[in-house]
Amino acid sequence: MERVPVLKIGDILLVSIQVDMSDQTAVMLQEDLAERIVATGCHGVIIDITALDIVDSFVGRMLSTIASISKVLDAETVVVGMRPAVAITLVELGLSLNSIRTALNVERGMELIAAARTDEWVMVDGDEDAETTATT
């Protein structure tokens, strides 16, 4: 059974899907990721699908589920590297993947996660921020 490796880089878990996944492999990835998020305490997950020829409804659902699971575990998921033909096909298939954040490449994905974390800090420190604005 093939397994998709999950790499830890700083505060981010990086998954680069390089194989044509069977449904079973996709389900295993979902479980592996949930465990790794908890084990590492990472706050971001980047799923790189540059190498995927297609995203069908099963893989699309897996991506949505991973995003939801990681959210509950206090991590932000960004899907990066979707090919144009895959995007066109997904929309026609009827999968809009509204719940998933996307970025064009890994670098932008990391920026998105960093920005999402900063936003949260601003929300926590909301009062302080208002004061700063008032004084300037």
Place this chain on the structure above:
Amino acid sequence: MTAGVDLGAPQTQAIRSDDDVVRVRQLVRTVAVATKLSLVDQTKLVTAASELARNTLIHGGGGTADVAGVDDGRRRGVRIVFTDSGPGIPDLDLALTDGYTTGGGLGLGLSGARRLVDDFDIVTAVDEGTRITVTKWSR
């Protein structure tokens, strides 16, 4: 085949497991490339094949996919026939509705696959099985 000439004998892939669904995708991709479908059309066809092969496995209890290059005199295309001898589909209109599912999925398999191909034909009989024929033509 009523119209068109086969561009080679159909290649058959049995669908009995998860891994066979992957093999169907790979076979369809190979034939689509050989038929010179555009990249977007290849992607659409392979995605549709993936949905239908999964249906054949999950709902039909397994079956076969026959993949062939075809030519109707004006253009080339790829035709795939999915056959199973499962329970059949009692209410076809309902099964073709977006969001309708009995398998716990998103309910986009059948309806979505139909949107992704040019020709879509389905023959089904309760307790006898289902045969779905799809064709994607080059532009």
